[in-house]
Amino acid sequence: MSRAFVKEDGPDNAPLPDLPISPYPNYVTPRGFAQLQARLAEAQTRLAGLRARMDRLDRLPEAAAERDIRYVEARLKSALLMTSEGRGCEEVVFGHRVSVVDEGGAKTAYTIVGEDEADAATGHIAPQSPLARALLGTQPGDVVAWRRPAGVVELEVLAIAWP
Structure with a gap:
């Protein structure tokens, strides 16, 4: 196929807008932190697989995977890990x-x-x-x-x- 028919620049090649990040503090449980780490690893594996495709004319799936990675990395960076250590059960708190x-x-x-x-x-x-x-x-x-x-x-x- 001639390069004249390949669209290299366009809306499908532009980065997707980031997913909205919550304005609230990012409290996480140990289980939630592990889930975020697993989500990041899964998204990175998905992106590597997309980049390894022979036919990469459609870059939208790659852009979506990159956006997902940015979101999860931001959530991990802002995570406030809350554990039960030193905390009782007198009144309801996060994690209970x-x-x-x-x-x-x-x-x-x-x-x-x-x-x-x-x-x-x-x-x-x-x-x-x-x-x-x-x-x-x-x-x-x-x-x-x-x-x-x-x-x-x-x-x-x-x-x-x-x-």
């Missing part, structure tokens, strides 16, 4: 697993983790979430009001533990 019961008697447990580790489906919630904000600083026996779009739910804190 909190068992609660709602007004209907349903028991649930939530773990307050970093933003990159949060997954509501598994009970891992970010400290900026409305539920975590309601739970932080409470003690067993306290009742909190969790303001949700569907309405306010009262939760009683049953237990606090390190996962």
Whole structure:
């Protein structure tokens, strides 16, 4: 193919804009820090594989991998590792697993983790979430009001533990 038909400069070759970084402190659990490190290694491996392709006319996948690497590196650089060492279970803090019961008697447990580790489906919630904000600083026996779009739910804190 003639070089005249190969597009070397264009929007698909420009770097992609960086992913937005949260304005909140980047607290992470040891598990969350390990997940970020694994994500970085995976993205670097993916980028190496993309660069090794014979047909590299489409540079968009490479740009996306580079953007992902920049994001994860920034998150690792700003990480504030929080461990349970020297910290008790008197009141709910970052990293705690909190068992609660709602007004209907349903028991649930939530773990307050970093933003990159949060997954509501598994009970891992970010400290900026409305539920975590309601739970932080409470003690067993306290009742909190969790303001949700569907309405306010009262939760009683049953237990606090390190996962």
